[in-house]
Amino acid sequence: xxxxxxxxxxxxxxxxxxxxxxxxxxxxxxxxxxxxxxxxxxxxxxxxxxxxxxxxxxxxxxxxxxxxxxxxxxxxxxxxxxxxxxxxxxxxxxxxxxxxxxxxxxxxxxxxxxxxxxxxxxxxxxxxxxxxxxxxxxxxxxxxxxxxxxxxxxxxxxxxxxxxxxxxxxxxxxxxxxxxxxxxxxxxxxxxxxxxxxxxxxx
Numbered sequence: 001x002x003x004x005x006x007x008x009x010x011x012x013x014x015x016x017x018x019x020x021x022x023x024x025x026x027x028x029x030x031x032x033x034x035x036x037x038x039x040x041x042x043x044x045x046x047x048x049x050x051x052x053x054x055x056x057x058x059x060x061x062x063x064x065x066x067x068x069x070x071x072x073x074x075x076x077x078x079x080x081x082x083x084x085x086x087x088x089x090x091x092x093x094x095x096x097x098x099x100x101x102x103x104x105x106x107x108x109x110x111x112x113x114x115x116x117x118x119x120x121x122x123x124x125x126x127x128x129x130x131x132x133x134x135x136x137x138x139x140x141x142x143x144x145x146x147x148x149x150x151x152x153x154x155x156x157x158x159x160x161x162x163x164x165x166x167x168x169x170x171x172x173x174x175x176x177x178x179x180x181x182x183x184x185x186x187x188x189x190x191x192x193x194x195x196x197x198x199x200x201x202x203x
Contacts, residue, residue, distance in 0.1 A: 051148050055157040058144060065200035066193035068101060068162040069143070070094035075155045079147065082156035087142050090160035094140075095133045098162060102129045105167075108186035115180075124177030128170040136166055163201075165194040 055071055062069035072090025076082040106125040110117040142158040149155075168190055172178050181187045 051146060051155075052157065055144065055146060055159060059159050062143070062159070062161055062197075062200075066164055066195075066197035067200070068094060068097050068164065070097055070160050072158045072160060073156065075153055077152050077154070079154045079156075082147060082154040083145065083158070086147075086156035086158040087145070087160065090142065090158040091137050091140060094160045094162055095137050098132060098137065098167075099129050102167065105186055105190060108189070109181060109184055112184055112186055113180065121176055121180070124171070124174035124181075128167065128174060132162070132166055132170055136162060163194070164190060164197055168194050 052073070059069040059071045070090050070093035072086045072088065072093060074082050074085035074089055076085065102125050106122050107117060109115070110119075110122065115121055137160070140160055140162075143161040144159040145157070147154050147156040171181060171187075171190075174181075
């Protein structure tokens with residue numbers, strides 16, 4: 001099971017990193033319909049670090065509220081490249097967080113039910129993580145996107161978020177796993193995270 005998740009992370013990261021080596025920036029940043037891009041011109045490193053702290057604090061608040069959140073950053077003399085790479089780095093980190101989260105869920109379920117951790121039954125967790133990474137994370141937009149400029153260099157910050165309800169819904173589609181997972185305490189913890197995050201996001 002652990003080896004399977006490790007291989008899954010590697011394949012997901014490879015897919016998300018595709019095209020990263022191209023030095024030429026895209027002609028325009030990808031659309032962010034639900035996100036405002038905020039610029040902060042910084043005069044010194046003390047102020048510069050404050051935006052990084054602000055974005056990390058926001059990501060931590062989302063995580064504490066039950067969501068999965070990752071902060072991606074990048075620096076470039078091209079604003080478009082900095083923004084796009086910050087989002088890409090955020091997606092890569094979010095995929096890693098997702099796999100860690102699902103691995104912990106699988107381990108808790110295994111300990112609770114006595115089903116071996118490397119059982120074929122638990123491959124449903126791997127499948128869910130793979131589908132979520134491909135369908136939800138790979139094409140996700142930033143929850144929050146900001147940048148700051150120091151001289152000729154732009155530093156971009158992107159918070160990428162995954163609603164735990166997505167994990168709940170995907171695991172429900174695993175016919176062999178779900179009937180035994182659904183009544184477990186491990187799954188109830190995941191449900192509670194989804195409920196808490198929904199309350200956090202409601203106005």
